[in-house]
Amino acid sequence: MYIKEHKGYSDETVYSVEQRIGNKMHKFHTSEYGFKWDVEYDYRVVTKCVAGWMTISEGKSTLQNLVNRYKKNALQTIELKSTHPDADHYLTALALKAGKFATVANCILENITIGTIHSSFPKMADHGHWKAIGSKTWADNAYRLEDSFKNITLVEQAA
Secondary structure, three states, X not given: OEEEEEEOOOOOEEEEEXXXXXXXXXXXXXXXXXXOOOOEEEEEEEEXXXXXXXXXXXXXXXXXXXXXXXXXXXXXXXXXXXXXXXXXXXXXXXXXXXOEEEEEEHHHHHHOEHHHHHHHOHHHOOHHHHHHOOOOOOOOXXXXXXXXXXXXXXXXXXX
């Protein structure tokens, strides 16, 4: 597992994360649009309903509420309206492919807990990763972007 820091197009800090999920390596990237975890935004979400088709909903909410609101495997995409005063478009804060993160905003990765991963995104569960970063409970952050975890490779220990 590794978390590698990069500079984005506008010199913002973004990350690529590779972790072992189900004995396969999975890689995803982060984005930095300046979104905050507990600020209300205009949003659009794509969810999969019980019957299996995709639905689009919109409204106003915080990322914290959106990430934690939906049932297991229902949430597919979160788009937030740009915070730029002259912009009238939406930016992707979270996108999943086959139940796994494809891209995710830094503020989501910095705040999402192990409990939320288990209840909403079970295909992203990685117990070896959590053990390596010192997580103890479901209330702990699932990812750590602190300096001590950047640009390092965490090696899983044999059981």
